[in-house]
Amino acid sequence: MRTVLVTGGAGFIGSHFVKRLLRCEDIARITVLDALTYAGHVENLGKAFLDPKMDFVQGNILDADLVDHLVAQHDHVVHFAAESHVDRSLYEAGNFLTTNVLGTRTLLDAAWRLGVEKFVHVSTDEVYGPLLTGAADELAPLRPTVPYAASKAASDLVAMSYFQTYSVPVCITRSSNNYGPCQHPEKIIPLFLTRLLKGEPVTLHGQGQHVRNWLHVEDNCAGIELVLRSGSPGEVYNIGGGTDLSSKELTGELLRICGSGWDKVRYIPDRLSNDLRYAMDWSKLAALGYQPTQALQAGLEETADWYRRNPDRWAPLSRSPLPALPSPRVAPSHQEHQHA
Template structure:
């Protein structure tokens, strides 16, 4: 099979590519993989170093907003897995334009290319943040979107575009929505790698507001396994939730990270809360479990400990990125 992975040099996309090229997913064994990535601040060729020598890997530096780049990357591909996106909420609050451009316009350009080249399956990777905030219970796939940040609004729009191309043009597109990811190679502006790298350097960590915001944590390997299952078994026009089943307040998460890094609460600095900070996210994964056979396999304590070890052992990867996150 010939597969296009957009954003394949980013955190989640590169994990998916590494797994594909090491034949971790039996349904896609031997697949030829094309990566299209613009290599912005969070896209890093070094994320693909473990598979850089594979004859099955083709890397294209390009922008999904560029029709020529999207066309070249999509031609001859049977499966498109679309990770490429601007994804950091704080950056979207500071400036929404790059998010609208990449997440909406880029997705539209890529969908047009996929339609022209008659791809067999288009998997659009999205986020639980499109739903807004939920006080109790968990969102099902039929819950209306209610995004509350420029980032989540741009992702909600791209989800709807992907589904519209299925219903209008017959493009075999489907959407996955995940909870908060963690694991190796995550850019250190996100909370877990930010806290780990700060603590490894003896720096304090910033905790928003009262620390009571709740997130569900999903190891990147479980997320990518869910995406592979959706690509294999998912139905076009459908939505699937991929969650980790580990809900923690930010304060609870901070406690786990302090323990894992051998630090105390004196390393925590309370900072003003983020604008429009959603209180709680929670996904109902019943549909993915029953229809795709999805189950998260990584126990959170094991996954977090392994993540801390990875950052401890890979300073050469994250130290050059420090200046970009300040």
């Protein structure tokens, strides 16, 4: 019987994964470690919070003593905890590096010293950077372009170094963009849904040309569980198989579902370093038996229905917009130095 420590288990993807594992008869105990920052909420766990197989600990993955205490009690670690919003990383890069890199190192240190059977590190397709054509397999170079993606790429490399140097049984998963119920309303799908449900306009960067692969969170969790059970230590597994859509095409789907028209759409200047296209080859995981099952249209309609039925869950969160990006510092000219 497996015992599993899930970091970030009160977040969007982590909470879906916890609920999935609780349905497994061979899982004896799950402990969720979550700092409950702006994106983590015990409400995401729902009835799972009362399940006798699950324990919840509020704490930070940077707390080495706490991490040691918890890792010592579990034979598997699945590591979701991370700062994950690209826009936030543009003005809070330090937080992303601290949590995503140093926090991952703290967990790996404990896994090495205390011994675990499997350590699954959850990452993202954004570490590969933009691809105008083709698709990145697991051996593709890492070319992140924004602080969030760079922090995840760095944590991936740290994780793999612990396998190479200390034989920590690390597997890495990299998924495409997730969507589904309970996602924080700063991400594009819940952001657009909640605004449209309130009759407010939505904004598209540039001309809405950026292409992403949209994967239902349950399909991603199925892939992560498969890696937990059958993945080979030292290997990376891409989790894809969703639907490729430009941001304009995605907006059209959300407008249709909410009964809104294009008069609700505003175009704004593109954000800094907005990668045009991500694409991954996920045939390696397919060879282990992975196959996504969630159709995009049904998944989006299910997601929209959740936000319609649960305004108490997202309305308070949507009142905290991201602060404005600070203006870059401009170095004084040579003449200004002379007259200083």
